[in-house]
Amino acid sequence: MTGLKQDRGDDDVREQLLASVGEQLGALLSAARALTAASAAQVHPDLQPAAFHVVRWLHAFGPAHAGAIAEGVAMDKSAVSRLIRDLKGVGLLRAAPDPEDRRATILSLTPLGEKRMKKAFEQKGQVFLQRTAHWSTEELATFAELLRRFNTPPP
Template structure:
């Protein structure tokens, strides 16, 4: 076997190892989101947490805008919004620019629960990273940024 073939095999193994670790990261993130959603309210599906986080980040919005922002089906988001309204986490108010449409926003209860959940999620990340040096954190952040940036 040539040296080039050995390097190609080594690279394939490294790429496969990266794939395994990315899969483990996605799985852990899903589990953390499910736990966060249950903490927000035990009757909510995990995707509901994403809806609330999106509204927190971007402010009150129409259901269609939220669905588009999350890359989700509008009917699925509408069901999640219904659940979030029933649990008192979201409220709908008439859009002042179009009274037929509703703007969705987070209630005081939703804000309180979201803050608690975000603090808990933060602790999970902090625990995993607390023994890392600043240099390791900077390298990890840069490598993740590069990985998450689509090629030109």
């Protein structure tokens, strides 16, 4: 009988801890959205935050067709097409004919787009540095490992 009470106590503690993890993940997601909005504004103040995802994807993976970008950022093709139009309009993106299929277009960042993306990444990095400046190397290693484990689906 005592074992059952102990198990219930452990369940209560685990439930409270999971609720706390959920709260902190919610806070993290809110902070991430705010940081993405700030990064988007850094890239160009007139752009929607979603445009930052397109720019970031192109920065990471290089020139691509609009369909590949839409798939890569998990957005609807029509939404990505509007973002691409806006990015081209402010000089951050360029379109060129696909050398393998002249009917298709390859999109890439302009030098200005690369420059603005680099600056946005630097500012984002500063936020991470500020938040972890007082952490020890061991704490950073633990945090990185726990995040990796959390983000890795179970087998």
